[in-house]
Amino acid sequence: MTPVVTVVDLHTDIALSKGTVRPVSGVSFTVNKGESLGIVGESGCGKTMTALSIMRLLPPGGRIVGGSIALADVDLVAMDEAGMRRIRGDRVGMIFQDPMTSLNPCMTIGDQVSETVLLHREVTREHARERAAEVLDLVGLPHAKERMNSYPHLLSGGMRQRVVIAMALACDPELLIADEPTTALDATIQKQILELIDDLRTRLDMAVILVTHDLGVIAGHTDRVAVMYAGKIMETSPTPELFANPRHPYTEALFRARPENAGSDRKLYAIPGLPPDLSDPPRGCRFAARCAYATEECRAQEPELTGDNHAFACFHPLGINQQAAPNPPTPLATAQAAAPLLEVRNLVREFPVTSNGVLQRKIGAISAVADVSFTVGAEETFGLVGESGCGKSTISRLLVAADTPTSGSITFDGIEITGKSNRELRKYRGDFQLMFQDPYASLDPRMRVGSILREPLVIQHRGSAVDQENAVVRLLDEVGLPRTALRQYPHEFSGGQRQRIGLARALALRPKLIVADEPVSALDVSVQAQILNLMRDLQREHRLTYVFISHDLSVVRYVATTIGVMYLGKLVEIGPAEQVYTAPVHPYTRGLIDTIPLADPQRERRKSKAGVRGELPSAMNPPSGCRFRTRCPRASDKCAVEEPLMLPFSVQGHRAACHHPLRSPIPLSTSAHTAPPRP
C-alpha cells in the first residue's frame, strides 16, 4: 500500500472582516493508491475547505496555518505557487459540484480537455486533442470523437459532468478529488457518475477523495470514511465497519435522520440546532451542544481522536450492539376516502418553441405535461416523483394556478380553477398555497419576517391589524421560530430556518392544500428531518392536504400516502406509497428505487448493476408509444407503436401504464377500471 496523499494535523484559517473562521482544525488522514476516502458531514463542516486546502485553492483570506500535506514525496504546504500550478491538473485532479458552471461556455469541450494536457505536457496541439478524445471516450461520452467540437450548452448535465471528469483525468492524476460530484445531478445520473468514478479508480489505480453530504453515496463507493463535524474528524474507519457499527453519536444521528431508515409512522431523528460558528468554536467537544449523550465532561474537555483502524473522538461512544431508542411515533395521515379535495383530469401543458427570428414563428412545442390525471383525497399526502425535466414542477405551478394548462381540468374542492381569470381566482387563492424549493429566493430580502408573514393576510384582508399581528406570532410559534425573528431579515437565517418561514407563510391563510415543490432538496439531511417532521405535525394539527413533489423517492416514500411517478410528462405509475415503493410495477419505478443511494454498503454494492441507464430524452420530440421505451430494459416493438394504458394492479388503486409490467395486472372485472381512478 503506497500512500498517495498524507494529511497531518491540517489547520486552515479564513480571515474575514469580522474575525477569523477556522473551517479545518486538526484534520489528518491518508489515502493509498487505488483507495477511495469519503469525507462526509453537514454543510459548513469544513469538508470542502479540506479538499481545497489540498489543492491550495482557498477562497480570499484563506490560508493553511498548520500541519502538512504530503503528496507522495512533496510537501504541498511549503510549495510555492508556480510549483502548485504544475501539480494542479497534473498530479491532482479535481471535480467540482456544478457541471453547469465549471465548464467555459465559449470553448469546445475538446479544447477544454486538451488545454489541461497542453499545460502540463510537452506535446503538440494534435497530440493533446488525441489525448482529449481518448479520455472523453474513457469517461463514457458517446461518440466522443464527433463531440470534440461541441460547446458545453449542447450537452446535458450528466454529460457535462463526464467532461469535467475527463478534464480532471486528462493527465493521469495520482489523486482525484471529487467535491460533491453528483449533488447537482438527478439520482439516475448520480448513480452512473459514481459508478464511472469507481470504475476509473480501479482501472487507473488512482487515489480518490469523495466529498459529500450523503451517507448513501459514501456507502457504495468508498473504502474508508471520515465523518467531519465543525472542522474536525469525528470518526473514521473502513466503510463497512462504520456503517455496521457507528460509534460516534454524530455519525449515528446522521444515519437516523435519513428518511429511508425510518418507518413512515415514526418521526425522523432531527439533530437539533445548527453546527457551531467556526469563528468561535465551543470549548470541549464541538458536537456536545447537539448531542443526546453529552455530559459535563463533554462540555469541558475535548475528546481526542483515538483508535487504530476505527477511530472516533468521543467520551461516550455507542456500544457495539447498543441500539438507540426508536424514534417517537407519528401517525401517518390517511385519506378521508369520501372526499377528494383535488381532481386533475387529462392535464396537458405544452410550451411553444419559437424560432429566433423577428417573427418568432412557432416551430414546435415542449410537451411538459401530457395527459395526466389523478385525485388527491382530503388530508392525505400525494407524493409526485421523477427526474428533473419530467414535468413535476410544471404540475405544481398548474395546481396552484400560477400557470394555465393547455387543456384539461383541475377541480379544487368542487370548483373548477382552470380557465378562471386572476381576478376571479383571487378569492380562492387562500385555499391552496405553494411552498417553494429555494428558501433563499422565495423570501423577499428587503422585507422583515414579520411583514413577509403578514403579507398574505393583508392581501386577503384577513382581520384587523392587531389580529394579523397576533396571527403572525402564532405562526412563528407553530413553525418553531423565536419571536425575535419578527424584526429580522431573511438573510439572517439558515436555510432550514428560512424554509420554516416559507412554511409559515404558506400556512398563514390557513389553506386546505399546500403544494410543496422540492421543499427539502436544498437542505442538509439533519435539517431535512426537522422540516419533514414539522410538515407532518402541522398536517395533523391543521388537517392539511399536501402535494409533495420531489426527485427523491426515499423522502416521498416517508411522507406520502399515495405516490405518483412521472416520466417525461406522463404519469407512469400511481398507488399507495408502500405498494409503489416495495412492489413497483413499472420498470421505471423499479429503476428509480434502485438508484437511491442506500446507507448500507452491502445492499448498495449488490444492486450495483441495476438502475435506470441513459438520460431523459428531449420533451420536444418525445419518443412515440411509451415514452420510457428508449431507456427501458423490457421494451419491445409494441412499446414504440402503442401507448400503454393505465391498468390496475391492486384493488387499493395501484395502477401503472406499461405493456410489460413487472407483474400482471389484476383482471379488469374485479377492479373499477371505468370508475374514476381512486388512489
Added chain:
Amino acid sequence: MTAIPAGDATLQHSPKTHGFTRTMSAVLTNKLAVVGLGIIVAFILFCYAGPLIYHTDQIHIELSRAALPPSAAHPLGTNEVGYDQLGRLMVGGQTSLEVGIAAALLATVFGTVWGAIAGYTGSFIDSAMMRVVDALLAVPALFLLLFLASIARPTAWLLILVIALVSWLGPARLVRGAALSLRTRDFVTSARLMGGGPWRAVFRHIAPNAIGIVVVNATFQVADAILVLAALSFLGLGIPPPAANWGDMLSSGISYTYAGYWWLIYPPGLAIVCVVIAFNFLGDALRDSFDVRLQKR
C-alpha cells in the same frame, strides 16, 4: 415540533436589524464614504450657514470694487461686477445643490416607477414604454436643453424640470433591467399566489429590491445634474443674474482667463469637482452597503 435550541448561533447576533441603521453603519465603515459624506455636509453648511456669518451684498453691482484680488476684506477677491466671490460661492452653491438634488430626485422617482412598471408587465406595454425611452435618448440632451431654455426664461423650477426630463431615462432602463429578473423570482410569484395584484408586486417587491441600484444611481444623478446645470449656465442659459450658481460663476470667470483673475475660476471649479466626487464616493459606498450578501463576509 422542534423548537430551535438555545445554541442557535444565527439568531443571536442581530443587534443591527433596523434597515437604516444597518445601511448607515455599513456606509460608515467605508472610509471613502465618510470622506464623501463629510464633504457634502461641509458644503451644505458652507452654503446655508455661511451667509449667516459672512454677510455680503449679492444684489447690487459695485463696479468700483470690480475684480479685486483676494485680500483681508474679500478673502477670495471680487468678480468682474464687484460681488464678493466668497459670498457668491455660498449663494451660488445653494442654487447648484438645490437644483442638482431636486432634479436627481425627480428623475429617479419617475424613472424608477416607469422602469418597474415596464419590467414587471413585460409584453407589448414594456416594448411601448421602452421605445419612448429610446426615442428620448436619441434626441441629444444638450439640444433639448438649449431649445427649452431658449423658449422660456429660465427659473430654478424650470431647470429642475428640464434636467429631470433628460436624466430619468438612465434610472428607467436600469430599473427595468432589474425588474425583468426580479419578476421571475419566487417571492414575486408567491405574492401573486396569495392573490396580490400587479401594483403590490411593483411597489412592495420589485421597487424595494431595486432600491440598491436606484439609490446608487441617484447619487450619481445629483452629481450629473450639478454638472448639467453648470454646463447650461456656462452656455449662458442658466438662471439670470443676480441669482448665481457655480456653473455661471465659472463661465463668467473663464472670460477673464487671460486677465489672470484666477480667483474667479478655481473656487467655483473646485467646488463643482469636490461635490461631484463626494456624491460619487457616497454612491459607491451605498452600492456596497445595499448588497445584503456583501455584508455577510
